[in-house]
Amino acid sequence: MSEKLITLSEFLKLRETLPILDARSESEFIQSHIPGALNLPILNDGEREIVGTLYKQEGNESAVLKGFELVGPRFHQIQKEVLLNYPDKKILLYCWRGGMRSQILSWLLGMVGFEVFRLKGGYKTYRTFTYERVRKPYNFIVLGGKTGTGKTVLLKALEDKGEQVVDLEGLAHHRGSSFGGIGQEKQPSVEQFENLLAERLIQLDQIHPIWIENESRNIGKVTLPDGIFQQILTAPIIKISKTEAERITHIEEEYASLPKEELKSAILRLSNKLGGLRTTEALEDLEMGRHRSWIENMLVYYDKTYGFDLNKPIRQHELSLDLSQIPLSEACQNLLKIKNDINAKSGNQTDTVE
Template identity: 65%
Template structure:
């Protein structure tokens, strides 16, 4: 069947109906791709290196002929794999720039009855879009607070109530501390993180307030886009406060059941900052199952770090809110009320809400 070239605008509508196929090499795909794509390389990493070297040394014709020589014996395997993955034989196809690799794969699959929608400009066009999308100006409300104030839980509940929420830690597969990777899937690359972020932002109204958790510049190995991080520092921040016992109980709910060896490894990563004695005490408490003790021990460090980070936020845009003793529903009602009282681009008055 004949292929159909599609623009990025046409792609957005078609992607809900048809699966995506990436024709690039396995390492290119691992580095970043359009979310939910499958990968069938028309040239694998080793073959791509051979063809690329030949292109530089002898030109396009020699490289093209070599490419067909390398991949030709695998044509039937590629067709079989695609038929197994996509029995309906309708796909959206892309390579790096919508060039030879996707053209060849489109021809190859068309020969066995596939209907192919090939993305004009390829992944590069998509990536240009996501790069720009995550750097747009937005009306942020930053949810801050010391470790254990249940910021992530509150963001999840706000989303359930219909609020616009961007969960950076969820996208990064990391909770943003030395303990943040425990129990989480591997982190994406920075580029893939931005792709996933853009996919979520695309469905949100940029004119409406967007809740986001206060983060440092890095979440594990993920580095936030400069523009987004600058907006976070300049946007209104709600500084949540809760009693120590509530914070310890919340942290224990999240971490107490995790493997002791992984908790100890995280403590050891903080040894230089905690000091030898505090480190030894925390490890002993983890080993004995005294979770309130080791959590309280580490909060001394994390609370100081939070106060230091809070000083970077723009003066006059921090509003401290005491949520101690309130139910989750009461906390959510108060947060939504604060949002409705102020424009997300206007500074909050610096005072405590009791």
């Protein structure tokens, strides 16, 4: 058997080249896990419940014996599965605390020639790291603006130019409105979202500016960490504006091809706020394929909601930028110039704009 206990920093480096196995149960993995890991439960959900109950009632020895009784018949299947999927015979491994489940899996794999690197402290160590990472201070610049001004498109263009960007809606698999979950993958749990956010943040320089979109506390069912949300509220913000026609066109491009029944459901979720007449008109327009009309109807509500945000206290750096009829490349250059101005006023080193 070849096993090495490794620290989290060693684990994060080795995962660039080695596959990762998570030995916890299915529900534990679904709730949250280290991104990139594959689930290979030593005890499935039902077995884990049985062993846990026995541990509480009779103690550790009875629980251990029952665990081996349950999982023992599958030992050869586990070995065959891992041999088939990982012929290089090198693997990273963890369970909840780096305890019995990962030890058992490590032993099984070592018996068939695997070199195993087992995370000391298990997932709990990783989760402590990500929890703390998303609560650190960052040098954010916030992109704001009404619905349909293309903030996500701008973020992607800035990233393509080498800028540091965090796409919260992309990580949350939700665009942040009643329509935001349509066509998206299932949202991660709040804990897994924090893991994904931390993974993004560790790729970035904490000192230099990071572009981020103005978001409410909740993005669909995901809640932003308090520290990140408070920084979004107080960081320099650039409020983008475009013509209503441009905004409608942008929304139409994103939503018109999505399933009609899901769009209807999204409109109905807003019916109390839209009012009966406006809801009826929007549903009729959607049914008849008059996309610009129902979108224009929705913007009445969303623009009113945006107006509440305008009443919040003024930040130290709050600028408006009209990008109406401005090409994307030119829009990015305008944003980069503003970033440099903000840096200069804050006493930070100014980046060169090419």
